Amino acid sequence: MQYRTLGKSGEKVSAIGLGCMGMAFAYGQxxxxxxQATLELALDLGINFWDTADMYGQGYNEEQLSKVLATRRKDVFLATKFGFRYKEDGSTYFDGSPDYLRKACDASLKRLGVDVIDLYYSHRVDDKVPIEETVGAMAELVKAGKVRYLGLSEASANSLRKASAVHPITALQSEYSLFVRDIEKEILPTARELGIGIVPYSPLGRGALTNTLRDISSLDPTDFRRxxxxxxxxxxEQNLRIVTALEKVAGDKGCTLAQLALAWLLAQGEDIVPIPGTKRRKYLQENAGAVDVQLSNDDLQSINSLMGGYQISGERYSEGGMKLVNR
Known part of the structure; x- marks a missing residue:
């Protein structure tokens, strides 16, 4: 495994992290x-950057990680997130208030079975609470020794600037992949100006950029992608045309499509650390192999040219979900 420095923290994290959401939430049974075996293999492979959130399985994912953290805490750079709350009907709303985040942090620490969270993210930006208030309360958690570094998820360039004026922001977690590149225009340059590391989630397009999903009818009935x-x-079906074209590029490079997609992200800058999610060892090993795929400038130009010939079809979230991103 190769390692990269996360933002201005000085911390070395694996160039390929591990998104743990699917172990408890959203992707079927x-x-x-x-x-558990996947988490243990991650450490054997040198993947030390783990990402979870309190909403994944309503806390269950944090509890899953605690079983490994109990004996391997020093080997993991641990990130979790707060802010999404559940209503009685099962729907969610976002709460970035200082009172709530203090309680959320304590609850996460207990479920994870740890004394400190390495990287604590606000899962979105609350449009009803000034970002300065949210980050100010998060900064108090740093002073209290409960959190080491702060992060934001799906924040706009403007929010990054306001937040950074209150306390250093170590990482921005936003969706970024060959299919989703909207942060490149304004958000990515701003993050770089401020020294904020980029942590792309869904770097494989929620499985679309793996070529393992050819028929959506094969998805589990509970899979949120439906x-x-x-x-x-x-x-x-329209996007499958892009996948097929990229698959040929991957074949020419002697790698899988997933490895090509991750290598493309890694090549966008040393400040980028993608966190592909998986709950299976075979995909974890495949993802880890992306660090060995070297893309030349010609390769990158070829991929960008190929993508320029297609239009990605369909938004990444529902209308309600889209209102929560990049704000």
Whole structure:
């Protein structure tokens, strides 16, 4: 495994991190035994940057990680997130208030079984609470020794500037992949100006950039992708044309499509640390192998040229979900 420095923290994290959401939430049935084995293999492979959130399985994912952290805490750079709350009907709303985040942090520490969280993110930006108030309360957690570094997720350039004026922001976690590149225009340059590391989530397009998903009818009935615009039949079939074209590029490079997609992200800058999510060892090993894929400038130009010939079909979230991003 290769390692990169996360933002201005000085911390060395694996160039490929591990998104743990799918172990407990959103992607069909759980397999706790395989998830446990995947976490243990991650450490054997040198993948030390783990990402979770308190909403994943309503805290269950943090509890899953605690079983490994109990004996391997020093080997993990641990990130979790707060802010999404559940209503009685199962729907969610976002709460970035100081009172709530203090309680959320204590609850996460307890579920994770740790004394300190390495990187604590606000899962979104609350449009009803000034970002300065949210980050100010997060900074108090740093002073209290409960959190080491602060992060934001899906924040706009303006929010990054306001937040950074209150306390250093170590990382911005936003969706970024060959399919989703909207942060490149303003957010990415601002983050770089401020010394904020970039942590792309869904770097494999929620499985679309792996070529393992060719038929959405094969998805588990509980899989949240069934409700996403990009995974509706017409949009999905259009995007498969892009996947097929990229698959040929990957074949020419002697790697899988997933490895190509991750290598492309890694090549966008040393400040980028993608966190592909998986709950299976075989995909974890495949993802880890992306660090060995070297893309030349000609390769990158070829991929960008190829992508320029297509239009990505379908939004990445529902209309309500889209209102929560880049704000």
């Amino acid at each position: 759980r397999d706790d035994q395989e998830s 409700n996403l615009p990009r995974f509706q039949q017409e949009a999905f």
